[in-house]
Amino acid sequence: MPKVARLCLFLCCWLGLSAVQAETIHEERSKYRDITVTQVGDRRCLLFNVHRGDRNQTCVMVNERERLVFDYTRMSFAGLLLNPDPQRILVIGLGGGSIPMTFSDLYPQAEIDIVEIDEAVVRVAEEFFFFAETPNMEVFVDDGRPFIKRAGIRGETYDYIVLDAFSGDYIPEHMLTREFLEEVQAIMTNDSVLVANTFSTSRLYDHESVTYQRVFGDFFNFKLPSSGNRIIIAQLQSLPPRGELVSRAREFGDRLKKYDIPLVDYPRRLSTRVDWDMSRRELTDQYSPGNLLRGN
Amino acid sequence: MSFQTKRPIPRSIVASMTFASGFCIMTIEMLGARILSPYFGGSLSVWGSIITIFMLALALGYLFGGRLSTRNPNPITFALFFIVAGLFSLPVILFADAIMRPIFMAIEDPRYGSLFAAIFLFFIPTSILGMISPYAVRLMVSNHEHSGHMAGLLYFISTLGSAAGTLGTSFYFVLWFEVNQILWATTAILVLSGCFILLTSYVLESKSFKPAAGQVKRA
Numbered sequence: 001m002p003k004v005a006r007l008c009l010f011l012c013c014w015l016g017l018s019a020v021q022a023e024t025i026h027e028e029r030s031k032y033r034d035i036t037v038t039q040v041g042d043r044r045c046l047l048f049n050v051h052r053g054d055r056n057q058t059c060v061m062v063n064e065r066e067r068l069v070f071d072y073t074r075m076s077f078a079g080l081l082l083n084p085d086p087q088r089i090l091v092i093g094l095g096g097g098s099i100p101m102t103f104s105d106l107y108p109q110a111e112i113d114i115v116e117i118d119e120a121v122v123r124v125a126e127e128f129f130f131f132a133e134t135p136n137m138e139v140f141v142d143d144g145r146p147f148i149k150r151a152g153i154r155g156e157t158y159d160y161i162v163l164d165a166f167s168g169d170y171i172p173e174h175m176l177t178r179e180f181l182e183e184v185q186a187i188m189t190n191d192s193v194l195v196a197n198t199f200s201t202s203r204l205y206d207h208e209s210v211t212y213q214r215v216f217g218d219f220f221n222f223k224l225p226s227s228g229n230r231i232i233i234a235q236l237q238s239l240p241p242r243g244e245l246v247s248r249a250r251e252f253g254d255r256l257k258k259y260d261i262p263l264v265d266y267p268r269r270l271s272t273r274v275d276w277d278m279s280r281r282e283l284t285d286q287y288s289p290g291n292l293l294r295g296n
Numbered sequence: 297m298s299f300q301t302k303r304p305i306p307r308s309i310v311a312s313m314t315f316a317s318g319f320c321i322m323t324i325e326m327l328g329a330r331i332l333s334p335y336f337g338g339s340l341s342v343w344g345s346i347i348t349i350f351m352l353a354l355a356l357g358y359l360f361g362g363r364l365s366t367r368n369p370n371p372i373t374f375a376l377f378f379i380v381a382g383l384f385s386l387p388v389i390l391f392a393d394a395i396m397r398p399i400f401m402a403i404e405d406p407r408y409g410s411l412f413a414a415i416f417l418f419f420i421p422t423s424i425l426g427m428i429s430p431y432a433v434r435l436m437v438s439n440h441e442h443s444g445h446m447a448g449l450l451y452f453i454s455t456l457g458s459a460a461g462t463l464g465t466s467f468y469f470v471l472w473f474e475v476n477q478i479l480w481a482t483t484a485i486l487v488l489s490g491c492f493i494l495l496t497s498y499v500l501e502s503k504s505f506k507p508a509a510g511q512v513k514r515a
Contacts, residue, residue, distance in 0.1 A: 143339050
């Protein structure tokens with residue numbers, strides 16, 4: 001415990017220090033949030049609702065744009081271990097755009113759709129985070145849930161789906177429910193992989209895990225000791241054996257090195273072990289008190 | 297000019313019933329965003345649609361409720377507002393998906409989609425609920441001098457009810473219950489309130505033909 005406390009203290013000091021040194025290069029109040037862009041040396045970060053002490057949404061190194069700075073951003077590519085050749089990619093939640101830009105760099109031929117509810121975020125990503133649409137990469141200013149529901153009705157499918165939508169405190173409540181995940185299933189094929197970025201702390205962890213398990217059955221739970229994020233990796237078909245993940249990581253690892261993604265380290269971190277309270281209630285459109293559950 | 301109503305009913309009951317109606321209006325409104333979000337998302341415009349439709353429905357309700365109160369104001373009509381509003385809330389519970397799906401399919405823009413969905417789901421019950429306050433004012437007023445006082449008292453009580461409904465729903469009910477369970481409860485509150493008013497008015501009438509103290513003819 002003291003070790004953890006020391007680590008926390010160190011982190012607080014470090015955050016405090018970096019906050020002091022950070023220079024704010026852009027501030028705006030959008031329909032949904034306060035957006036701040038700061039820069040410390042080479043590192044430029046996007047922050048939402050700074051006054052509430054929210055964490056950085058995303059950071060880039062101005063002179064090494066390809067490098068991914070955050071664990072959770074890198075972890076979002078672990079789905080490549082299950083589907084190494086995605087041709088249609090859907091990213092819900094743009095942020096600074098590092099995830100879609102990395103995909104676009106890796107798979108220039110792939111069609112990438114990005115859904116972002118806040119047009120101000122799109123502007124800021126373009127202006128400060130080197131994000132640019134390409135003929136193959138398009139941003140839709142929309143809410144993720146209706147976008148996915150409509151895609152499902154039109155019979156469209158994606159083979160790599162990243163759920164990374166955060167509003168205010170956490171994932172919007174209507175994107176945590178069983179019905180939503182079923183709509184996501186409708187745009188998946190057997191080979192598709194779903195990668196959802198969630199937090200590993202808070203009581204909501206149990207509820208989320210129960211909900212994902214009910215909809216998808218077993219899924220990979222991906223956590224790193226250095227990150228507070230938990231990445232859920234799910235497929236319609238049953239999950240591949242570890243050996244397959246390891247060989248894919250070996251095959252593929254080099255291509256991801258320039259983004260700082262340590263893919264070879266990932267397979268042993270993907271776990272199907274149930275480490276949540278299975279008696280927790282699943283989240284549905286009828287019962288999804290989201291943020292109210294986080295505090296407890 | 298006479299201020300006496302046909303079937304008198306104690307002011308305390310009228311007032312507490314307007315508390316219940318304020319409570320139910322805001323409980324339903326707070327759940328509105330939750331009901332619409334699976335189809336139209338959680339964007340600011342969805343809240344905008346819901347609040348707009350509630351405001352318009354209430355405005356219309358105030359107008360008609362006030363007008364109705366000039367013609368033979370009586371507790372039976374007052375009770376019917378509650379019962380009918382409760383019954384018209386049922387489609388929100390029973391047919392929400394059936395109502396929203398075609399709108400979602402027909403209208404791509406989530407702003408207008410949510411606006412139309414809010415109209416079809418909430419406009420009728422909310423406008424009936426809006427009739428309650430002005431009608432209640434008429435039931436409580438027995439002379440010119442205190443009419444402003446009574447109106448103020450009613451706004452005070454029904455708005456307190458609204459505050460309680462807002463806080464209760466957003467802080468606690470959604471944590472304890474499912475959306476439809478909360479809606480069933482508001483429907484039950486409305487229908488039971490209506491029945492309670494009917495019962496009280498019949499009991500009072502059969503007990504005595506003398507008007508109750510508050511409604512003594514003073515003109």
